[in-house]
Amino acid sequence: xxxxxxxxxFQVLKxxxxxxxxxxxxxxxxxxxxxxQDPGMGLRxxxxxxxxxxxxxGEVPNGYNVSRSTTEDFPLRLLSAAPSQxxxxxxxxxxxxxxxxxxxxxxxxGTRLTVL
Amino acid sequence: KNEVEQSPQNLTAQEGEFITINCSYxxxxxxxxxxxxxxxxGIVSLFMLSSGKKKHGxxxxxxxxxxxxxxxxxxxxxxxxxxxYICAAPSHHEGVRSPSGGSNYKLTFGxxxxxxxxx
Numbered sequence: 254x255x256x257x258x259x260x261x262x263f264q265v266l267k268x269x270x271x272x273x274x275x276x277x278x279x280x281x282x283x284x285x286x287x288x289x290q291d292p293g294m295g296l297r298x299x300x301x302x303x304x305x306x307x308x309x310x311g312e313v314p315n316g317y318n319v320s321r322s323t324t325e326d327f328p329l330r331l332l333s334a335a336p337s338q339x340x341x342x343x344x345x346x347x348x349x350x351x352x353x354x355x356x357x358x359x360x361x362x363g364t365r366l367t368v369l
Numbered sequence: 370k371n372e373v374e375q376s377p378q379n380l381t382a383q384e385g386e387f388i389t390i391n392c393s394y395x396x397x398x399x400x401x402x403x404x405x406x407x408x409x410x411g412i413v414s415l416f417m418l419s420s421g422k423k424k425h426g427x428x429x430x431x432x433x434x435x436x437x438x439x440x441x442x443x444x445x446x447x448x449x450x451x452x453x454y455i456c457a458a459p460s461h462h463e464g465v466r467s468p469s470g471g472s473n474y475k476l477t478f479g480x481x482x483x484x485x486x487x488x
Contacts (some may be wrong), residue, residue, distance in 0.1 A: 267425075274411075275488065294480060295455070295457075295477070295479055295480050295481070296455070296457075296476075296478040297478075298475055298476070301464075301475075303465055303466065307465050308465070309464040309465040310464075311475065311477075338462030339395070341410065343412060345412075356417075357414045357417060358402065358404075358414050358476070360411065360412035360413070362409075362410065362411050363410045363411065363412075365410075367485065
């Protein structure tokens with residue numbers, strides 16, 4: 254299994270540009286999420302999905318869109334990039350939460366995004 | 370007050386020393402995650418625990434549910450243990466429900482503890 258994969262690893266954008274961060278998992282996980290990590294702060298949830306076609310907002314959703322057309326893929330779209338979106342982005346997945354909170358989170362390698 | 374607080378923020382040790390990282394949380398239900406973030410940035414899950422103690426190699430995690438406190442210990446530390454260690458507390462989250470009917474939760478993360486082990 255490849256686990257959770259993310260592309261690209263690095264990206265530089267200009268203010269106002271749009272782009273999509275890709276995330277895929279091959280573990281048939283129901284739950285997928287996007288986090289951003291900023292210096293001096295803990296990981297913060299942007300959007301999450303509990304299955305194909307079902308997504309919801311996290312703590313910091315503004316400026317981002319997501320969709321989940323398949324179980325495997327959960328792309329994150331930046332609509333109009335702003336310098337405040339400079340961050341490291343992590344995608345994560347876990348098994349069905351029917352078992353409660355004891356499901357291990359699997360993280361992708363991260364995407365380092367700089368918006369000029 | 371942060372909902373999940375870790376101490377210390379930075380920790381430098383000599384190889385072989387016993388390491389303790391603490392996590393106190395004010396949110397969440399009775400469980401806690403410990404994660405490790407490598408210098409290259411990748412994050413891996415170390416432990417999920419809801420009571421008592423768990424051990425994996427030289428890593429030991431303990432939790433006191435009543436006091437909402439957890440500790441991560443590293444015995445016989447080694448330079449390869451150098452990383453950021455993150456604790457995360459799950460709490461119920463109002464939102465969409467999974468088709469399998471599982472309860473929703475979100476993770477609140479601490480800011481991390483940067484551990485450097487010198488040879």
